Amino acid sequence: MSKERSPRSSNTGVLKGLLFGGLTGALIGGLVAWMGPLLIDSDLSENRLVQRLAQAEQILTAWDLFALPVLILIVLGTHEVGHLIGGLSQGMRFLLLIVGPFGWYASVSGVRFDWNTNLALMGGIAATVPTKMGADLRRQLLVLIAGGPVASLLLTIFAVALASVSDPRFAAYCVFVAATSFGIFLVTLIPVRSAGFMSDGLQIIDVLRGGSAVAERTALMRIFAQSLVGIRPRDWGSSAVNELSRIESGDPLRSTGSSLYLLYRSMDCQNNADMLRYWKMLEDGVDGYPSGFKQSIYVELAICAWLAGHTDAVRQYLKASKGGIVEKSRRLLADAALAKLEGRGQDCERYRLLAIKALEKASDSGLRKLTEDQIAMLTDGS
Numbered sequence: 001m002s003k004e005r006s007p008r009s010s011n012t013g014v015l016k017g018l019l020f021g022g023l024t025g026a027l028i029g030g031l032v033a034w035m036g037p038l039l040i041d042s043d044l045s046e047n048r049l050v051q052r053l054a055q056a057e058q059i060l061t062a063w064d065l066f067a068l069p070v071l072i073l074i075v076l077g078t079h080e081v082g083h084l085i086g087g088l089s090q091g092m093r094f095l096l097l098i099v100g101p102f103g104w105y106a107s108v109s110g111v112r113f114d115w116n117t118n119l120a121l122m123g124g125i126a127a128t129v130p131t132k133m134g135a136d137l138r139r140q141l142l143v144l145i146a147g148g149p150v151a152s153l154l155l156t157i158f159a160v161a162l163a164s165v166s167d168p169r170f171a172a173y174c175v176f177v178a179a180t181s182f183g184i185f186l187v188t189l190i191p192v193r194s195a196g197f198m199s200d201g202l203q204i205i206d207v208l209r210g211g212s213a214v215a216e217r218t219a220l221m222r223i224f225a226q227s228l229v230g231i232r233p234r235d236w237g238s239s240a241v242n243e244l245s246r247i248e249s250g251d252p253l254r255s256t257g258s259s260l261y262l263l264y265r266s267m268d269c270q271n272n273a274d275m276l277r278y279w280k281m282l283e284d285g286v287d288g289y290p291s292g293f294k295q296s297i298y299v300e301l302a303i304c305a306w307l308a309g310h311t312d313a314v315r316q317y318l319k320a321s322k323g324g325i326v327e328k329s330r331r332l333l334a335d336a337a338l339a340k341l342e343g344r345g346q347d348c349e350r351y352r353l354l355a356i357k358a359l360e361k362a363s364d365s366g367l368r369k370l371t372e373d374q375i376a377m378l379t380d381g382s
Contacts, residue, residue, distance in 0.1 A: 059168055071173060073100045075155065075180045079188070080126040082151020083144060087128030090140040093228065095127040095363070096325070107361040108368065118323050121292040129228065130221050137221075138207055138214055145203045152185035197290050198251070206251075216254045219243035223261050227366030233261070234268035236366075241265060252288035256297065259285060263300060267307070268370045279304040295324025299331050303374070306337035314338045329358040329371050336378050352378050 077099040084097055094111065097104045103116040116122060126148075130140055156178045163174035191202040198206065206213045222240040227233070247258040259281040266274035279301065286297045298321035305313035318334055336351035355375050362368040 060172060064169070064172075067173060068176070071177050072180065075152070075177055075184060076100065076124040078155045078181065079148045079152045079184055080124040082147040082149070082154075083126040084128060084147070085151070086147020087126075087140075087144040089147075090130070090143050091132065092128035092130050092140065092144065095129055096125070097127075098122075098125045100124070106363050108363070108365055109360055112361055118292045118325070121325070125292075129224055131225060137218055138210065141207045141214070141217065142204065145200050145207065149185050149188055149200055152181045152188070156182040156185065198253075212249065213251075215243070216247050216249050216251075216258075219247060220254060220257055220261070227261075227364050230365035230369070232268055232366045232369040233265040236265060252285060253290065256282060256285040256289050260297065260300060263304070264367060264370060267303075267374070275304060275307065279308075292324050295321045296326045296330070299326050299334050302334040303330070303337065306334065306341060309341070311338070311341040314341060327362060327364065327367070327371075329355050329362050329368070329375075332358055333371060333374055333378075336375070340378055348378060 080097060080099055084094065088094065093106070095106050098116050098121050100122050101116050103114050105112055105114060128144060130137060159174040159178035159181065163171040163178065166174060188199055189201040189204075190199055191205050192199050193202060207217075219240065223236055223244055226236050226240065241262075244258050244261055247254060249255045249258075259278050263275065263278035263282060266272075266278055282297055282301060282304075286294050286301070289297055298317045302314045302317035302321065305311075305317060314334065315338060318338060321331065321334075332351050332355035336348050336355060339345075339347035339351055352375055355371070359368055359371060359375075362371070
C-alpha cells in the first residue's frame with residue numbers, strides 16, 4: 001500500500017482554450033485586414049457590421065491584443081455561469097465556480113472567494129448538486145449540463161447583435177467574442193472525454209441513455225446531499241450506502257467517487273478492513289481521476305497511510321497532492337499527521353490548530369465531523 005504513485009498532471013484544458021482563443025483572434029484579425037477593403041466595395045458595403053469591421057482594420061493595433069485575455073474570460077465565464085444557472089433553476093445547491101484565476105466555493109459559512117492557481121482548471125468549471133432526489137432527476141441533470149452550451153450560443157447571438165451597433169474597435173471585440181463563444185458551443189457538444197472529464201455532449205448522451213449512468217449519479221448525489229446537510233459518514237442511510245457499494249462504473253468520476261465516500265464511511269466506522277480495501281481501490285483509480293481534483297484523492301490516501309502508520313507513504317502521497325481543489329482542513333490534517341509520525345511536535349500542533357480554523361470554511365458539514373474526530377486523534381496516543 002505504500003507504493004508511490006506519480007500524479008499525471010494535465011494542462012490540456014487551459015492550453016486548448018488559450019490556443020483556441022489565440023487562433024480565433026488571429027484568424028479574425030487576418031480576415032478583417034484582408035476582407036475589410038473587399039467587403040466595403042461589395043454589395044455588402046451597406047451592412048453596418050461590415051462597415052464597422054472595415055473601419056476597425058484601420059484603427060486596431062498590437063495593443064488591442066491585451067484585451068484578448070479579458071474577452072476569453074468573458075466567454076469562458078458565460079459558459080460556466082450557464083451551467084450554474086441551469087442547476088440553480090432546478091433547485092440545486094451551489095458548490096463551486098471557477099473561471100480562469102478566479103474561484104468561488106461553497107462553505108458552511110457561506111460562499112467564499114479564493115484564487116485558482118491550478119492551470120488544469122483555468123478553462124473553467126461549475127458545479128451544483130441536487131437537494132432532492134426523485135423522478136425528475138434526469139431532467140434536472142439535462143438542464144444543468146445543457147446550460148453551458150446554451151449560454152455560449154446566446155452569447156454568440158448577443159455579441160453579433162451588439163457588434164452591429166458599436167464603434168469599430170468594440171465591434172471587432174464583439175466579433176471575437178462571438179466567434180470564440182460559438183467555437184466553444186460546438187466543441188463542448190462533441191462527445192469526448194478529456195483529462196478525466198466528460199464533455200457536455202458526452203454527458204448529455206450518458207444521461208439520455210439512462211440505465212446505470214443515471215442510477216450511479218443518483219447514488220452519489222444521495223450520499224453527497226446527506227453529507228452536505230451535516231449527516232456524518234457513519235450515519236448515512238443504509239440504502240444509499242448499499243447503492244453506492246454496487247457502483248461498477250467505467251467512468252472514473254463515478255467509480256473513484258464512490259470509493260472515496262465508502263472510504264469516509266469506513267474511517268468513521270473505524271472499520272480497518274474496509275478502509276484498507278477502499279484505500280487500495282482509490283490508489284488504483286487515482287490516475288484516471290480528473291486533473292485538478294485527483295489531489296484531493298492523494299490527501300485521503302495520505303490520511304489512510306497515517307492511520308496505518310506508514311510514514312513514507314504519507315510523505316509520498318502528500319508530495320503528489322500539491323495544488324488542485326482540496327478541502328483545506330483535510331490537507332492540514334494530513335500535514336499534521338505526517339509531522340506527528342516524524343516526531344515534529346511543534347509542527348504537528350501548528351498544523352492541527354490551522355486545521356481546526358480551516359473547518360470554519362469547510363464545504364461539507366458531514367465530512368467536517370469526521371475531520372474533527374481525526375484532528376482530535378492527533379492529541380492522543382493514536
